Structure formats: structure tokens, C-alpha cells
Amino acid sequence: MVWIGSVLLSALVMLVTYLAPAAEIAVTSDSPPGFLLLWTRYSAHLAFVFLLLAFSASTLKAFANSAQTRGWVKYRRQLGLGFATAHTFHLVALILFLSNLEGYSVDTSVAVAGFGYVVTALLSVTSNDYSINRLGPAKWKQLHSVGISILMLYFFVAFSGRLLTDFAPIYAVYVALIATAVVAKLKVKRRIMTAATD
Ligand code: HEM
Numbered sequence: 001m002v003w004i005g006s007v008l009l010s011a012l013v014m015l016v017t018y019l020a021p022a023a024e025i026a027v028t029s030d031s032p033p034g035f036l037l038l039w040t041r042y043s044a045h046l047a048f049v050f051l052l053l054a055f056s057a058s059t060l061k062a063f064a065n066s067a068q069t070r071g072w073v074k075y076r077r078q079l080g081l082g083f084a085t086a087h088t089f090h091l092v093a094l095i096l097f098l099s100n101l102e103g104y105s106v107d108t109s110v111a112v113a114g115f116g117y118v119v120t121a122l123l124s125v126t127s128n129d130y131s132i133n134r135l136g137p138a139k140w141k142q143l144h145s146v147g148i149s150i151l152m153l154y155f156f157v158a159f160s161g162r163l164l165t166d167f168a169p170i171y172a173v174y175v176a177l178i179a180t181a182v183v184a185k186l187k188v189k190r191r192i193m194t195a196a197t198d
Helices: 002-019 035-063 067-074 076-099 108-125 129-135 137-166 169-197
Strands: none
16 A cells, blocks of 8 residues: 555656646756656655655654554555655656766766665565565564665765755755654664663
8 A cells, every 4th residue: 555655656756747847948958957857856855755754663653652653663664665666766767867968977976876776675675574584583674774774874965965055945854854763763772772771
């Protein structure tokens, strides 16, 4: 269900970014932004929302244990797959955008950004009961918490970079959300460790 939501929202982002630019702006234009650049940009924003929800589920349950937060945790794996789906749309959009960009050549930054997709793929193929049994719950948990943290770091770098160059309020909101989610998760971890040593 969550996964289908991710496909539908990704299609909606594609439609809106297709319709948003003025008719005279070419779909491949980077300045002013045409369809492919806007699609690349906002498909990443949607992917971020799914990632943030997956990352924050257990923290929210630790702060407020309710039917809603328990449900959120229950669907955490699906939220992660929703992220992978939305982020695949980002991949398709950026390939189309960059392959139509005049003078674009692949450099080392692509390898760094591309590593994020290796992490995404690794988390996606191991998001099932078979992998939990195969790796063992502790190792599986470690893999997924390291992987999801790396991806949060990618978004933090992307959004804070844009905040520093554009000063658009939306980037400040995203950066604040990431910082809050990370600090809250660390607090919960510390609380659990203190309780274990008491
Ligand atoms: C895990 C990997 C990745 C993450 C987390 C990520 C994240 C993001 C985010 C958050 C944005 C939106 C930034 C904004 O609003 O301006 C974005 C845009 C973009 N990304 Fe990615 N990305 C990833 C991989 C890649 C790769 C491999 C490429 C290929 C070089 C790429 C190319 C782009 C481009 C061209 C844009 C549009 C930049 C603009 O708006 O001017 N991304 N990405």
C-alpha cells in the first residue's frame, strides 16, 4: 500500500513538473529550469520525505508509544521501499536530464553520488524476512541503520549546499528536520544504553 502510494506520488511529481514550466521553456533547459531539471529536483524531494519517515519511525515510537506510532514502525520497511522507488524516479530523471545537458561530462562527484544508489540497492534487496534470517537480526539492523544514516547524510549535504547558495526557506526546513531527527534518534539510543547499564 505504502509502496503504491510512492509510485502514485512519483507519477504526480512527474506530471506537475511537466506542466509547471511555461510553454516556451524547453524540456531539457537548465536555465530557466525545464521539465527534466524540475523533475530531477522534486523527485529527490519526494524520496527524502519517504526516507525521513522511515528513519524517524522508531524514534517517534520511543517518544510517544501509541497505535499510530506502532503502525508507523510496522510499515517502516515499506516506507524504505517507498524511498527506493521514489529515488529510482530521481535516477531516471537525472539520466534524462544530464544526457541532454550540453557539455556535461561524468566526473568523480558522480561516483560519490552513485554510491548512494549502491547503498539504496543494498537496503532494498535486504528488506525482507529472508535477509533478516540469513544475516541475523543484529547484523541486519546494523546494516540498515548504517545505510539509512549514510543516505540521510547525502540529503543533508545536498540540502545544506542549496541552502547556502539559494537561501530558500524550504531548504532550511529540510536541514532542520534532518538535524532534529538525528538528535532525537541519538537521545533515544542514549536512553536505551543508560537503561541497560542501570
Ligand atoms: C543517494 C544518491 C543521491 C541523493 C541522496 C541525491 C539527492 C538529491 C537532492 C536532495 C536533490 C535536490 C536538490 C535541490 O532541491 O536543489 C538532487 C538533485 C539533483 N541530483 Fe541527486 N541525489 C543522488 C544521486 C544523484 C546522482 C548519482 C546524480 C548524477 C550526477 C544526481 C544528480 C542530480 C541533479 C542533476 C540534480 C538537480 C540539481 C539542481 O536542482 O540543480 N543525483 N539530488
